[in-house]
Amino acid sequence: MHIEVGFPGERIVVIPQPFLDLIKDDPLTGDLYIQSLGQIAHARHHLIDRPGGCEAYTFIYCTWGAGYVAINGLKFALRANQYIVLPKGVPYSYGADENDPWSIYWVRFDGEKGKIYARIMSSPTTVLPSVYSRIEQRLDIFENAYAVLCGELSLERLNYANIAFAHFIASFLFVDLLQTSGDQPSHAEGMINRITHYMNENAERRLTLKDMARYAGYSESYFYRQFVRQTSMSPIDYFIRVKINKASIYLIKTSMTISQIAAKLGFGSADYFSRTFRRIVGISASEFRKQDFRL
Template identity: 35%
Template sequence: MAKLKDGFQGECAIVLPGSVVQQMETDPFCRNLHVTDIGYYPNAKYHFRERKEPISQYILIYCTRGSGWYQLGGGQKWLVGSDQLFVLPADKPHAYGADPRDPWTIYWVHFKGDMAATFAEGFSRPFSIPCGDDSRISTRLEIFEEIYRTLKNGYSSDNLNYSAAALYYFLGTIKYLGKYRESHETQKSEHDIVETAVHFMRENLGKKLTLADIAQHVNYSPSHFSAVFSKRTGYAPVNYFNQLKIQQACTYLDFTDMKISQICPKLGIDDPYYFSRLFTKHMGMSPSDYKKYKKG
């Protein structure tokens, strides 16, 4: 079977130079916690990595779609599914890879520092982060992407310091998951079914949700839910979900230099040509024309 370390369509990755990492290791602000490598691999078929010689970084892998596995040394092999993450400890041999039939989509980051072990503690086994009314998954991924974008803009002191501060927040949303969710908890005693459904859609923009998936989340039959949702919004649920995907695509086009091949996996779309047709249908222009369109 083929095995790949990287080279996946739509991937994003940054490996910080050794000299920059050494600079952060002695910097009063960054030495407690800092990034050494960061990236995103969508639908990473044949992804495989084995390190017989251990490295000094901790590695967090956050699976948002598909499935995979990992193993420490010659120990137990753990299976990882959608909405699960794990942290590989520093200084230990390991291996990990994507499931060949249902390859994972992963956000990953290598991190070091005096506080790294504290944030890694308790995550050696697969840790689930299921979607809920106050899960804030999309916010967590926005923080990850902000770290990536900051480092992509270079390794100035301000960029390194800000990425370190953002890494604290990102890892804190996992380490203190309950508090992260409680801080955004709604004050309503009962959630509105449509608001709950839209929140579920936003939390899962990178997936291919069906009407049945959304209806199941709000405990309605598909037909009843569709009727209620359409009456309230004027749109069928799946059409509304596609609108949210295109809205997010516009954000990527407006504020990043991501290519279509990189945007599509983040929206759960495998075919760039289908994405272009869907975008044109909703926006009245192609993605490339939208990118050129003067706004504001």
């Protein structure tokens, strides 16, 4: 079974053709403009097959799991923390690994600059998580562009989203500059600070105790004991609370549905997310949203 769209919690925005005709001639962002964008999580059986190619370039960023990309007969594995830009006008396909289905952010875009990005980002490239990786900041840029395009479209909104996308893709192309810009994070020292930062940066993933211990550089048993000693809770319990904290922000600040938030944060199902949210917060996610900032 192969599925192209319709995954639980899937998000997608498609720019109508009249707006594309308007923006492609705009002097501000006509050289790099979004046609559509979206996000899917743990997308089992996901497959996109374009034997005739596509009239736009496609940027794919895998945040979890694994999949593959085949371009004109040449096949690449695409795993967590890797990205690629697919060329236009060339046969391609991409899909999720059957045993470890991926979570991806994707953007279809066009413009004169598109062929430059397609050339220099033509193979899977890795952005490893670290205290300087700023994964959360990068994804916030995507979310900002997505939110703007979900509103009533206008030339101003399109230009803003396109400029945000240019920033988003530059954060991959010039990752060292993004990592070193601004003040160095104060959480860079100390095992607990480093691992809690790692949790925040990877809240959309399904981190295991093994993942966390490996990142911290300790055995699972030693890492677990040290974490509980300093936080009075297990690493997994803490990580779930990180997810719920982010979910609370999404409930208040975005129009994402509960199902979309659950999928984005890797809860597996909306029911499991709802039960977990109520257990930790004390009220349902829908009631929390109604309370706004009065809670």
